Amino acid sequence: MNRLDATTPAGNDQFDWDHFDSEAYSDHNYRSVRDDDRQIMEIVRDFFATAGVPEGARGVDVGAGANLYPSLxxxxxxxxxxxxxxSASNVAWLTRQTASFDPNWDEFWDVYRSRSPYAELADPRRALAELAEVRQGSIFDLPAARWDLGTMFFVACSLSTDLAEFQRAVHAFVGALAPxxxxxxxxxxxxxxxxxxDNWFPAVAVDEAEVARTLAPVATDVRLTPIEIGDPIRDGYSGMIVATGRARRPD
Ligand SMILES: C[S@@+](CC[C@H](N)C(=O)[O-])C[C@H]1O[C@@H](n2cnc3c(N)ncnc32)[C@H](O)[C@@H]1O
Known part of the structure; x- marks a missing residue:
């Protein structure tokens, strides 16, 4: 689908995800650390470092695409x-990069390794190669309550123009985590x-209130942080929102 068609609502299955150009995406967005990504990494690093994650946790990065900093x-x-x-192309990219990631990701790791327990991990490249398993699957087919720790970056908002799909995707992601x-x-x-x-991909225009509303039934301890951006490198958007929290325990 091209951009001119985007005035009508478009679902996730209407796009050619298998030909997502992983190299172009990664090169455009993650060749080096930008200020907005640094802000996001610092928030996530400080949250995970103090969240009491159980030893030997099972983590999941949903819709990992061509970005390693959430999983790192x-x-x-x-x-x-x-x-x-x-996406098949992103699965291939992830398989290559998790086996031995490119040097640009070292600069991202530097943001994390300024504090414990990141600082104690001597060889993140080797650690990722040992721990990673790349799986091809849809967010809408995630199993429930499987993982102890999770990340999902720019996925639920960026897989269709349909708000109901955004909400379903957020609920599937948080629902895949243990209470x-x-x-x-x-x-x-x-x-x-x-x-x-040259390919256009869809998004749904959410704001902080919508993210909060969508997380409320499935998450607790939710903290939202708006990230201002100086350089509009990504097309057609006006900032980012970081959400941290916990999967809700059954009442
Ligand atoms: C904007 S990219 C974000 C990639 C990466 N997480 C990042 O932080 O840059 C959107 C990602 O969502 C993935 N995606 C699209 N539909 C999906 C679905 N149904 N299930 C899981 N991932 C999906 C795409 O393949 C792509 O990797």
Whole structure:
């Protein structure tokens, strides 16, 4: 689907995710650490470092795409990290990068390793290779209550133009975590969609109130932080929102 068609609501299954250009996306967004990503990493790092994650946790990064910094935030806490990704091209990228990640990710790791327990992890490249399992699957098919720690960055807001799908995706992500498990998630604010190389991909224009409303039934201890951006490198959006919290325990 091209951008001109985007005035009509478009569902997740109407886009060619298997040909998402992982290299172009990663190169455009993550060649080096930008100030907005640094702010997000510091928030997530400080939350996970103090969240009391159980030893040998099982982590999951949902819709990991061509970004390693959410999963790197979980690295010191995990005995295993699943990468749950829908797109065949991103699965191939993740398989290569988790085996031995490119040097640009060292700069991202530097943001984490300024504090414990990240500082004690001597070889993150090797640790990721040992812990990672890349799996191809849809967020809408996640099992329930499987993981102890989770991340989902720019996925629920960026997989269709349909608000109901956004809400279902957020609920599927948090529902995949064990009750009480900490999570971190990031959302584009009011995004109109985005180009990856020449292909347009959809987004739903959410704000902080919508993120809070959507998380309320499934999460506790929710903390939302708006991230201002100086350089509009990503198309058609006006900032980001970071959410940290815990999967809600049954009443
Ligand atoms: C904007 S990218 C975000 C990628 C990465 N998490 C990041 O932080 O840059 C959106 C991601 O959602 C993935 N995606 C799209 N539909 C999905 C689905 N049904 N289930 C899981 N992931 C999906 C895409 O393949 C892509 O990796």
């Amino acid at each position: 935030a979980m690295l010191p806490f995990c005995a295993h990290i699943d990468f749950w990704e829908y 009480g498990a900490p999570f971190a998630s990031a959302f584009m604010a009011k995004s109109q969609g985005y180009y990856v190389a």
